[in-house]
């Protein structure tokens with residue numbers, strides 16, 4: 001089913017081609033699928049409509065996080081999940097030792113430098129409080145095309161791109177819970193301002 005998701009958890013680099021290993025060129029995000037499952041689990045405490053979209057094509061065939069994949073079935077389906085002004089995007093990735101992010105445990109990106117405290121700030125604070133080394137960046141619109149498509153162009157309410165260090169795989173449940181806390185809080189505020197309709201006979 002499509003449409004009307006509160007949260008889209010996308011894992012574009014999920015798919016591993018049979019011959020690929022992460023040792024050299026990092027052709028897929030080895031820890032991202034598991035982190036995404038834990039994020040979804042942590043959101044069941046506060047939300048009803050959370051969708052995981054796991055990439056179905058290996059990156060060596062097509063990079064689902066780039067503009068040239070916009071017409072793929074996977075990208076189309078992911079776009080259909082957006083409810084303008086309501087849906088949040090959590091785009092999940094992981095990195096290895098050769099990454100430019102290797103000094104961090106987790107990197108959190110979004111598009112804004114807004115004064116107002118947003119989802120990114122909240123997740124960064126949650127992670128730092130628990131002692132994680134966190135990098136905070138702007139999503140690059142020429143690289144992070146899912147973010148650009150879903151948040152900037154389709155009008156999702158907000159979003160974050162998460163990059164987790166693959167050495168921290170065992171910490172996935174805790175990292176996911178800290179991300180989930182930020183998402184749940186964001187919806188608490190949203191539903192206060194947009195109370196669900198109650199049918200009265």
Ligand SMILES: [Zn+2]
Pocket residue numbers: 012013029092093094
């Ligand atoms: Zn990735």
